[in-house]
Amino acid sequence: MRRAYLLASVACSVVFWPCAGLAQVRWPSLALTPLVSGINQPTSVTNAGDGSGRLFILEQAGTIRIFRDGAVLDTPFLDIRSRVLSGEERGLLGLAFPPGFSERKHFYAYYTDLSGRLVLARYSLTSDPNVADPATETILMTIDHADFENHNGGQLVFGPNDGYLHLGTGDGGGAGDPGGNAQNPNSLLGKLLRIDVESGVSPYAIPPDNPFVGVDGYRPEIWGIGLRNPWRFSFDPQNGDLYIGDVGQDLYEEVDYQPASSRGGANYGWNTMEGFHCFQPPEGCSQDGLTLPVIEYDHSQGDCAIIGGYVYRGTANPGMQGIYFYGDFCSGRVWGLINDGTSWQTSVLLNTGLNITTFGQDENGSHLVADHGGGIYLISQIQ
DSSP, X not given: OOOOOOOTTSOSSOOEEEETTEEEEOOOOEEEEEEEOOOSSEEEEEOOSSSSOOEEEEETTTEEEEXXXXXXXXXXXXXXXXXXXXXXXXXXXXXXXXXXXHHHOEEEEEEEBTTSOEEEEEEEEOSSTTOEEEEEEEEEEEEOOOSOSSOOOOOEEEOTTTOOEEEEOOOOSSTTOTTOOTTXXXXXXXXXXXXXXXXXXSSOBOOTTOTTTTOTTSOTTEEEEOOSOOOEEEEOXXXXXXXXXXXXXXXXXXXXXXXXXXXXXXXXXXXXXXTTEEOSSSSSOOOXXXXXXXXXXXXXXXXXXXXXXXXXXXXXXXXXXXXXXXEETTTOEEEEEEEOSSSEEEEEEEEOOSOEXXXXXXXXXXEEEEETTSOEEEEEXXX
């Protein structure tokens, strides 16, 4: 039986119209439909962009499962549980397929190894396109992590406009960034990194237009600094704009935004800022040179950790068109965010009751949301 979670107070489509001199957003009414069950602590859901219609679902302990034609395949696509340290925020965290995956037949994964280090690795397929070979692992990057299990980041995304791999790293964990990593330009922690993994250079090449190439004291892999835990970020597939859901400390969660025209180098403020508010020092901090978020929300309604999502560019749900969706792990609430041409507007669109761990997209641009308890749900507009 179809099961839906609704928030009845929202409207039915996205349009703008003048009202008392202000642009207004008409938000869509949404429903969740169960799609996949029985997954063990899903951390990411994505597709390969190869026309196969497959969904690839990461399980935190170290396996990737394939959902195809209405069922989860018995044999995992990849099983690296013996290499993964899993628990709390550690585990198998990210997956990305390069452009032209059908011909390249390799992909990239991000996990915490048995020492707690952050690992970026490449794997190749076997003769069976539904099974990868763990023995082909090539480790491209390892990042030492502080003695904390949290703030590992984990997102891997190939930029739609440049073809480079972007990966987000947490600040090393602990309250308040005790290692001072997020603002340290010589550390890869608390950053958005941008590297060329498809050039043939081992282990990877640095894009020549990265903002800190040749700058003393800066790691050239860095694209953006001052992040706490950018657990999930995404690019708008239509224009290349970047949205980052950066998990906050005790008070505020935030969405950071970078237009496609940016040349990188933004400082998103942590640990000087938490959202729009001074964190260190709590009074009178300097915001010079910082890129503040476009929106924040606090923890007063039971929220605790932002889960960044995607801008909807599918065709099945016209009322969702152009909206960026994001959620919260603790409350299970889902918001919509859009720029009306003059300002950013956001609204709660759905109360799911889920422990949301990630959003995802299929090849048709449909939006999915995962529950830590094991379910994957389709998000759709109520027609």
